[in-house]
Amino acid sequence: MKVSYYPGCTLRTKAKQLDLYARKSAEALGITMEEIENWQCCGGVFTTAKDEIATKLSSVRALSEAAKKEQILVTVCSACHNVIKQTNHAMQNDADFAMHVNRYMAPESYDGSARVLHYLEMLRDVVGFDTLKEKVVNPLSGKKIAAYYGCLLLRPGQTMQMDDVENPTILEDFIRALGAEPVIYAQRNECCGGYVAMEDPASAQKKSKKVLDSAASHGAEIVVTACPLCRYNLEKNGESDLPVVYFTELLAEALGVKEG
Amino acid sequence: MENNTNRMKEQILRTSGVNPLKCMRCGKCSGTCPAYDEMEYHPHEFVYMVERGDIEPLLKSESLYKCLSCFACVDRCPRDVEPAKLVEAVRLMVIRQQGQNHLKPDQIPEMLDDELPQQAIVSALRKYAK
């Protein structure tokens, strides 16, 4: 099966492992990720203002490309996923916004019909975690892994429709499918400090440290994330030796497609 | 003056789509806000200050740039008020004015380190500048 793929700026630069292992693992699972041609950066954060139009056009163009090919649009980065899914939701539910957008898109127009999935949703809803489990050749047995959702992956819940925002299970089920043991801890869906780290690192330190302390106190050996900025903050500002990895690295390892 | 305040309030309500009258002042949004310590005005204060038309102090406040856009206050508000959308609308009211960008591109190099992902830079520019 083929899906449209939106990598985003960071997966091409600082987060190459997130991208490379997502593609390799997808191939191993029988899915080809076709990169959207000439995609443009999503902007990293969704602007909730109803009168912000131009900042959302890069997302609309990606959505429109996927819709034309009648393919699911898959993203791997939590932030791209958040921006593109929220934009699609606005195209579907805010007629005034959609009208303004389509004035930029003319002579084409986009009707909100694309389906956006995060790679983790693709594993759960298209591949199935049971099938994934069968394809694992190198189970991560005995590893205690803490899933870090952060803020962007799940929120706002009404729009993202990915999982229960307060009691999510998708990453824990993913960890189980790979043969490892998920660690549940209080701070798993609290923010790492995000982009504020650039201007106010002390703010990000406080938040990231809380997350890692909470994971460590529950016996985590590894923390897993889908977001390059979460990873940066946890590693740089978390004041802890706990390793932080991308979920695609664990996936590729378990599927036996990670070299070295 | 009175008129100008009303206009600003209307603009903020229109941009955000928020109805502050739905708020029951429970404080849950501020209780859950991870940027609480850094913010001078907290999410519930944004709600009632906009409602009262007390907008000038918000326009001047550093709180606009301490909000993480984490949407915790949006998902955890029992009345669906969505305070983060007000913070965003007030911030836009400031940075949409000429010369009022909070972050300028020439400030960025000194904030960089080898690991900082591009995502952080584009996000900060989107939140802090027009």
Ligand code: SF4
């Ligand atoms: S979105 Fe901003 S105001 Fe709301 S909880 Fe997060 S940091 Fe606080």
Ligand code: SF4
């Ligand atoms: S959580 Fe909602 S209802 Fe409670 S104070 Fe905040 S905005 Fe008002």
